[in-house]
Amino acid sequence: MTSGPSAAGVVQGGESAFPKSEYDGRIAQARQRLDAAGIDVMIITGPENIFYLTGQQTPGYYTFQALVLPVDGDPVFVIRQLEYFNFISNTFISDAAVYTDGDEPVTFLTGLIEAKGYANRRIAIDKRGWFLPIAVYEALQAKLGTVHDGARIIEGLRAVKSPAEVAKIELAAGYVDAGLNAGLAAVKVGASENDIVAAMMQAAIAAGSEYMGMEPLTSVGRRTGVPHGTWRRNVIADGEPAFLEMAACHDRYHAALMRSAWIGAVPTVAEEMEKACQDALAASLDAIRPGEPCSAAHLACQAVIDKAGFTENFRKRTGYSIGISFAPDWGEGGILSLYTGVDTPLEPGMVFHIPPALRIYGQFTVGVSETIVVTETGWRALGTIPRPLARIAA
Structure with missing residues (x-):
């Protein structure tokens, strides 16, 4: 030595x-x-x-x-x-x-x-x-x-996780659940982005999370309409959205989750976009089966969004591999993406974060996601938080 x-x-x-x-x-x-x-x-x-x-x-x-x-x-x-x-x-x-x-x-x-x-x-x-x-x-x-x-x-070698690796990602998913639940509970009139993120981080870390590969992507009001925007002290008002996405980590293995909330009346176009996101996520999950190419989940997601008329609002991949990460990212997108042209067959043990989101730039974003593991027959979600838009009384 x-x-x-x-x-x-x-x-x-x-x-x-x-x-x-x-x-x-x-x-x-x-x-x-x-x-x-x-x-x-x-x-x-x-x-x-x-x-x-x-x-x-x-x-x-x-x-x-x-x-x-x-x-x-x-x-x-x-x-x-x-x-x-x-x-x-x-x-x-x-x-x-x-x-x-x-x-x-x-x-x-x-x-x-x-x-x-x-x-x-x-x-x-x-x-x-x-x-x-x-x-x-x-x-x-x-x-x-x-x-x-x-x-x-x-x-x-990293693309397919062993049972021991999946177990660590499941623990991380539990920490994410704690963080997102706390963040959603903090969304109320007069709360700042900092209030929401502080609640998210405190709960996730208290639950067991180590430092994450990337900070929460959380914003309120019109700032939610900026992709990858995050907290800057802004305060949420009646009639405004909140966008919450975060990861948590156990032994460098990550899970992530995205949820949306709205205080008071939700505009019709936001309702339509939120429904499209829910349907697109469900369609992409239906396409997750061993032997299918990674592209299948993206094509299924894209088809739902196209049919709903929001093609121009969705210019990204449907999902990406997640597992071992260090800053500046919580994902393993350089390993596998759920996207057009990615023909790598899905295998049991692969783990993905699938986050369909739609936005009107500078106005709002709505989205929903799951971290899932590919199983012998399909997929299994690792988080437990309900997917629908959280509707919060003013």
Whole structure:
């Protein structure tokens, strides 16, 4: 083991999300995929893929970290010294290469690769991850020559969740239920967006949630008509909508949920849009069956929205894979989307967030969602909150 600081008092794997056997199995599967792709060594930098293979998790992933995974030989984790004890607590990896803040991380990494005898091997990296700066990639190329594309090798393993992973997502879904129930209860005349989000976050965290991959997307009044708008102290009045969407997290596994509310009289067009969202969600869920392509759920959803006359109000995918996430997102949309042209067959154990929403930009948004797991015969919702628009008396 490359020497790090003394780990006295820190138990190897003591805070790991899964037992060692789970990670051993994942690394074995990853090696099979690397071998099939003709890759000798994979440099893995994405925090989601690192977590999947090792259990390492830290909010400090903004500094360089990498798992060097050879097809033959032990994996080595390249990590900043400050993160070393986090690494010990979360993983069962026996070999850490620890760099200091005075080291240049890419030079440190390439020195390790040369020392291990990997420099002339076929090396790949997860090019499409969130956290691989162009400068790092170019520096690796300059020092190592051709660096091949290892994108989707690990992601392909993450697409289908094990029963143990689904159990963690179910726990996260329970935390979301707590948060959304509290948020809906906070919607009343005179309440601010901050009041609603504070209720949501407090309840979800009190229920057990860890830090989420993205903040709640919650707004009131005309601001709900801005996609991905979130709280800015605005106050809700009679006759106005509230839009609530949030995720929660258990051991980095996420679930999400979207609900809408309206105080007082609901405009006719909003009623029509809300009904279209409900029907579109139901149609997309009816299309979720093992063996069907991911696109089927989107086409079913889109057909309902088109028939209702709201095509121009819905210009997005129907859903996306959800599971392991770090900021800036709570989803795994880079793994699978429910969208036109995505022909990957659905399999039991895949988990999706499906959030049909319709809006008149700058006026209002209505929407509804479920986080579901694909089963042997169809799907199962992980949340319990009723789907209809919450109608709140002024």
